[in-house]
Amino acid sequence: MPDRYRLNNLPLPLAATEAQLAAAIARQIGVAAGQVHEPLVVRRALDARQKRNIHHVCSVEFALAAPPKRLPAGVEAVAQSALDVPRPDFLQRAPRTQRVAIVGAGPAGLFAALALAEAVFTVSLFERGQPVELRMRDIGRLRSRGELNPESNICFGEGGAGTYTDGKLYTRIKHPLLRWVLAEFVRFGANPEILIDAHPHLGTDKLVRIVRAMRQHLLALGVEYRFGARVDDLLLGNGGVRGVRLANGEEIVAEHVVLATGHSARDTFARLLALGLPLESKPFAVGVRAEHPQALIDAIQFGLQRPAQLPAAEYSVTHQADDPYLGQRGIYSFCMCPGGLIVPSPTEEGMSAINGMSNARRSGRFANSGVVVQVTPDDLRRHGIGDSPLAGIEFQRQLERAAFLATTAPYAAPAMRLTDFVARRASGTLAASSYKPGIEPFDLWQLFPEWLASPLADGLRGFDRKMRGYVTAEANLLGVESRTSSPVRIVRGESMQVPGFAGLYPIGEGAGYAGGIVSAAVDGLKAAEQIIAGG
Secondary structure, eight states: OOOEEEEEEEEEOTTOOHHHHHHHHHHHHTOOGGGEEEEEEEEEEEEOSSTTSOEEEEEEEEEESSOOSSOOTTEEEESSOTTOOOOOTTOOOOOOOOEEEEEOOSHHHHHHHHHHHHTTOEEEEEESSOOHHHHHHHHHHHHHHOOOOTTSSSSSSTTOGGGGTTTBOOOOOOOTTHHHHHHHHHHTTOOGGGGTBSSOBOOHHHHHHHHHHHHHHHHHTTOEEEESOOEEEEEEETTEEEEEEETTSOEEEOSEEEEOOOTTOHHHHHHHHHTTOOEEEOOEEEEEEEEEEHHHHHHHHHSSSOOTTSOOOOOOOEEEEEETTTEEEEEEEEEEETTOEEEEOOOSTTOOOEEEEOOTTOOSSEEEEEEEEEEOHHHHHHTTSOSSTTHHHHHHHHHHHHHHHTOSSTTOEEEEEHHHHHHTOOOOOOOOOOOSSOEEEOOGGGTSOHHHHHHHHHHHHHHHHHSTTOSOTTOEEEEEEOOSSOSEEEOOOTTSSBTTBBTEEEOHHHHTSOOSHHHHHHHHHHHHHHHHHHO
């Protein structure tokens, strides 16, 4: 077989054929078209900076009919394709006698369970919420009837909060396990394109099926999988953790406990603090969901009516506002969902929170994104919210309680036209929206404190300078986007265990060490690696 080569930063037309790909490689490296064989795109990003020349920029692999005497500029020989993902070395199967209790079946918990079960540990997985099939019904009742199940919702249940937020897989982290996480998603049913796309996503509809397939695999490996099983306490003794206690009083003894609770397990954080675990407040962000017609975002980003070969346009925007205390305060878009829906995401009665999601095709009428403002522990102290490690949770609750009280229908969202918010005027009228249980006019300047509302308005004006037409009367702002990340970090050491609590591994977004599906999954694998190394 001919040697394989790789070339980066190759511009390609949208929907390029294999023949076009081979010809483009040949032109780029200066050989005859017939010399290039088996061309393969291994990385692809959309370049829409020039609206009249929207194209892909790719990394490609290929073979040459005859090995060159000297490699052309920009070409490197490769021994292994970028699409071949080796199994991590630490996943060695061996007889084990130790039991691991994993608390939470989000991406961190699921990938920790996957690695440990395949390494033949005895694994028990406890999830306070329901499996995805039942969870979808509970979310449907919240959207259609305003009935909240505090234990089964957008944030709690199999797959974690990320299951219902578009299934975005893009991450800024650099880690050897990242590619293996993507490859595992493919193994359980994801489109192999996620190994190629620079900004891969799964879509809520596809992620539900993937999570279910992972469950069946874990069950086949012997994992004890328990739903509706909230862990209320840790069993402690001899300077470490020796298991967990469930809400029904049942005690499960385990040599290792992995805490993968997610960012909304507020009762868990309170109990951990009472037990004396080292918790600390960390920066997070709160704000609104901005909802535009998808056709408008397409026009802003692509400069035209979107042709069939282009995906629904997305955006990622940041802005720095002047702040008398910080110097600069960051405002940024968060969890942007092209062609998606805004959905209710509260976990506590009498408090309202929202999030965004979209299915794999991203074919809905609306685009939505969180637009959020940086909040620091110093902010919480300065504005009288407190200096406890749980002060960020208290601030989230204050905003969520105010949002709930701002509407007449249970879990409806207070909303304001984007132009009205920026102009600081309440017209009382709203644009169309995807949100159920519904939106009601409300002056969002009365929902947020001035120190947040003012930079939020400044940030929206900054977004409009970068995306002309973003500030429009066709768009609404909905409140409140409060669950961007955990405002709490559980302190852990280099071994990923909590100092003074041997055997306890806090991981993922809830513990303050991840910021999305892939980074949480990688964190779960890192904890599994530590347990395997010591087991």
